[in-house]
Amino acid sequence: MWRKATASGFGALNHLCRRHYSSSAVINSMLLRSLKEHYLEVSKMTPPPKVNPPEPFTVVKGALDANGPVLRRSYGDEQITVSVMRLANIIPGGGAAAAADDDADDINQLFLHVDVSKPGQKESLLFLCGLYPDALGIHSVSIRPRPHDSDSAELPSAYTGPLFEDLDEGMRDAFHSYIEERGVGDNLFPFLQAWLYVKDHRNLMRWFKSVGSFVKENKSV
Known part of the structure; x- marks a missing residue:
């Protein structure tokens, strides 16, 4: 009787774990897809013309x-x-008065x-x-x-x-x-x-890539 109940309990637990893993995998997949889409979108942004600093800087x-x-x-x-x-x-922020600008x-x-x-x-x-x-x-x-x-x-x-x-x-x-x-x-x-545009663009690209790598690693674990 005990052996049967124990087997039944482990079966229910395994079922819950599989459901949790399945749900987590779907969420990870959605997030990775969104990160990739935004990464590709940002990568296509046209940078401003190259400007040199005023001499002698x-x-x-x-x-x-x-x-x-x-x-x-x-x-x-x-x-x-x-x-x-x-x-x-x-x-x-800057307050509501400045929101439009x-x-x-x-x-x-x-x-x-x-x-x-x-x-x-x-x-x-x-x-x-x-x-x-x-x-x-x-x-x-x-x-x-x-x-x-x-x-x-x-x-x-x-x-x-x-x-x-x-x-x-x-x-x-x-x-x-x-x-x-x-x-x-x-x-x-x-x-x-x-x-600053180039720096912000680089940081954003790096952020998308780093978060995506973390989620992939977490998924495999």
Whole structure:
């Protein structure tokens, strides 16, 4: 009697397992098909025309696959590096009033980190800026430890300087002239916009491929 009941119980369990496996396989198949379709669709997107950075800026090697600086140049004995991301990634949403312009804002509003360093100095001057097709606006100016001179877990001083908008007009204009003389202005926009498109496209393709590989591996297990 016990042997019969046990066999019956295992039979029901095996049936449930088969149903679960069958359902999981269908879901995996649907997901893989969707990932492949989107991968192929994205792969056919036409990239923007190739744009070179304004001289004497050069592209940092490996920047497309990293989160660090994109452009670099020398200015006298100074080293100028520029990092970029979309402003929408810093301030998501933007409120209902801006909803209608979200698509345009995503590609026409960039956020820059401009780092100015000098040899022998442990600190560098950091500008956080908004970059647009026809303008560059400074959000803040601060002094921070140079990345390679400080421990990755070490935080800069709590005081990063006054609000840029609180500075008098003459000083704000002087800071704008300071970075413009070092080649940082709206002239960088065409290259950085195209560069971000290529980076976003590459990351999206990699994401579809990586998720698909994971689901396939999970399916086989």
